[in-house]
Amino acid sequence: MSSLEAAERRYRSPSSELAREVLIHGPILRNVLAQRLGLSLATLTRLARPLLDGGLLVEMTEQLDGALGRPAKPLDVRADARQFLGVKLTGDTAVAVTTDLRASEGRRAERPLPSHDLADVVTVIVELARELANEQEFSAIGISVGGQVSDNRVVDRAPFLGWRGVPLADAVEAQLDVPVIVENDVVALAAAEHWFGLGRGFSNFAVITVGAGVGYGLVMHDQVVSTSEAGLGLGGHFPLDPNGPLCFLGHRGCSTAMLTIPSIRAQVEVALARPVTYTEVLELAESGNPVALAVLSAAGTALGRLIAAVANLAMVEHVVLAGEGLGFLAVSRSAMDAAILADRDPDARPLDVVTDASGFISWAQGAAAVAIQRTMDTLATSL
Amino acid sequence: MSSLEAAERRYRSPSSELAREVLIHGPILRNVLAQRLGLSLATLTRLARPLLDGGLLVEMTEQLDGALGRPAKPLDVRADARQFLGVKLTGDTAVAVTTDLRASEGRRAERPLPSHDLADVVTVIVELARELANEQEFSAIGISVGGQVSDNRVVDRAPFLGWRGVPLADAVEAQLDVPVIVENDVVALAAAEHWFGLGRGFSNFAVITVGAGVGYGLVMHDQVVSTSEAGLGLGGHFPLDPNGPLCFLGHRGCSTAMLTIPSIRAQVEVALARPVTYTEVLELAESGNPVALAVLSAAGTALGRLIAAVANLAMVEHVVLAGEGLGFLAVSRSAMDAAILADRDPDARPLDVVTDASGFISWAQGAAAVAIQRTMDTLATSL
C-alpha cells in the first residue's frame, strides 16, 4: 500500500510529462499536446525549447496540403537520441536487444546461462552489453525475469532461476556504469504494449502470453497493474476445461495444461506414441491430423474462455495476445472466437483481440521499454 | 476511450483535493496531509482557512498524552455540514436514504414503483425526497440503477426497468432544484466502499454482491473502473461449477445459478417438493438438513471459486462481499475459504475477504456516495 502510493506520488516535472506525451503519441500537434497536458501554448513553447535544443525532440515539417495559414510543425522525439538495452532472462538463456527511444528493435544477441549463480548471470549480461554496444552509450538497461521483483532492483523470487532476494540491479550496475531497471517479464511486456505496441491509445487492456508458460498482465487507467501479486503468474493455472489434461501442478484443464507449448506437444506425443516438435504439431493439424486438430482446437476454445474470463473480470475491452506459443491460432482461431462469444454478455461490445506476432523477442523489448519509461522521468529534466 | 480520458482530466482544484483527502482519511494531521498532497504546510494553511471558515472542515482538539511540544490539531470534515440523498431503483421499488458527508445512514424510506414510466419513477423519487427532507437542503441526490449509465445523467439500458436512453437526471432535476447524479448500482457501491466502507485505504480491490443477482465492481489505482462495460453485470454469469444447476439464461453452474437468493430457494424447493423462503433455507441448513446443506455448501464453494478467479485476473488482494444474499456464509464460509485456497497460488499472499453486513441499504448509500464524490469536486471551491 504505502509503496504503491509512493510510486503514484513520484513527482513528474512538466518537462517529463511533455516528453512522455510526445514519445507515446508520436508526432503530435502542439495544439492537441497543450490540451492533453492542460497547458497553454505559451507554456508549451517554454517547456519544449530546452528539449528541442537538447536534441531530444524535433519539429517535423510535415505539410498538410490545402491547409490555410502558417503550417503547423508537430513535435516528435528523435527516436535515436538515446539507446537502450533490454535483456530477458529465462531459466537457461539471456536474450538481449538494443532499442531506440521508441523501443523498436536494433541489434539482438543471445547467450546461454552457464549457471544460476548471480555472478555468472551478471557476466553474461555484461558480455551481451559489450557485444551489442556501439559508439552510443546505453541510457539504461532493462532486465526482465519471470517472478516477483521489488523496487525495480531486487528479484524477490524467480522460480526458473531458483532466486530469492537477489540484488540483480546492484550487481549489474557494479560492472557497467549504466542505470539498471529490473522488472517482472509480463509487467514489462504490458508496459511495452501500452506505450509502444498494440495497446497504444488504450487506457485499459489485458495482455495474455502463451509460450513455455501462460502469462497475464493488466493495464488499467493508463497504468500497468504492478502489485506484488503481478509477478506470481496468476493467469498461469486458471481453470478452463474440466475435462482437460493435467498440468505439472495437478490442475485439470488449467491454462498451462491447455495452452503451453510443452503441454500441447506432450498431449500429441502421448496420442501418437512418438516424439514431435511444436512445429510438427502445427503442420500435422494443417494437414488434417485428427489428434493435432483435437488438441489445438481444445487450446483455441480454452484460450477463448480465458480471454472471456479476463474481459469479464478485469473489465477490459481490449486483449493483446503475445508470445511464441500462439501458432495454434492459425488452426483454431474460430474455436477461440466461438468460446469468447459464448462466455460474453450478448449486449457487451465485441472484444478487440489482437495478436502481437513478434514472438520471443518482444520479451526483451519489454525489458527495454521499462528502462525507457523509468528513464523518461529524469531525461527531460537532465537536459 | 475519449470520454474516459476526459473524465480523468477533470480539473480538481487544490482545495478540492484537500477536502477530499480529509473526507476520506478521517481526522488527519496537517503534517501527513501536506505529505500526501505534496504541498508545504504553509500552503496547507492557506488552503484550509476558507474551508474552516466555511464550516466544511473543523480542527479537532485531540490530545495525544505524553507528546512533547504544541499539540497538533488534526483536520476533519464536519460530517453534518451537508446532507445527501441516495436512491436505489430496482424493478419494483425505490429505496432512499439520507446521509451525511461521510455517507453514514440517516433516515430511510421505501416506496413501490407504480410503473416503469419515467414520470411515475420521477414522482416516486420526488416524494421520497420530500418525505425525508428536513430543514437542511440536500446538496445532491444520487440515484443508482442496475444497468448502463452514461455521463452520470442518462440511463442507457436498464433491463429491470425496461429502459433505454432515459434522461433520468434531467427529469428529476426539473422537479427538484438539486443536482442529480445517476450511476450504475455496482459502480456506486464500489465507490462507497472505496471512500467510506470496507475498501477504505486500499488502492485495488473488488466488490462482489450477492442478492437477487450477482454484481461485480472493481477499484484499481484508487479509481473505480467505470467503463461502459461495468454496467453489464459481467460477473453475473461467470461459470463456476460444471455440474451446477442452470440459470435463466441456460448457463450451467454460473454465478447466478449458484449464488443468488432465487436460485438457492428454487434448488431447495425442487428437492424438498415444497415452497420455502430464503430464511427457511438458512434455518434448515443450521439444523442439519442435508438438502439445504448441500445447496449452501455448493454456493460457498462457488463463491470461493469466483473470488479466486477475481483475485487472479483482476490482481487484487482485497475482496469486499456485500448484498443481502450472503446469509449462506454462516454455514459455508469454510467451503468458500477452501475453494479460494485451492485456486490460488500457494505463494500468493492470503486474500483479504471482508463482508459488508449492512444488507440492502448499502445500495442506496452507494448512490449517496457517488453524489458526495461528484459534489466534493465543486464544494470546496464554491465556499
Added chain:
DNA sequence: CCAGTTCCTTGCAATATAGAAATAAGACAT
C-alpha cells in the same frame, strides 16, 4: 505584393508555492 489565416513566441501581470522567520500552545523543571 498584399490580405487572410493559422501557428508560434514574447512581454507582462497575476497567481501559487515553498522556505524562513515568527508566533502559538502546550509540558516540564525550577
Added chain:
DNA sequence: ATGTCTTATTTCTATATTGCAAGGAACTGG
C-alpha cells in the same frame, strides 16, 4: 508562577510558473 524546551501553525516574502494578450512568422490565394 515563570522560564525553557519542543513541536505546531501561521505570516511574510522571494521566486517560479502560468495564462493572457499582443506581436511576429509562415504560408496561401488573389
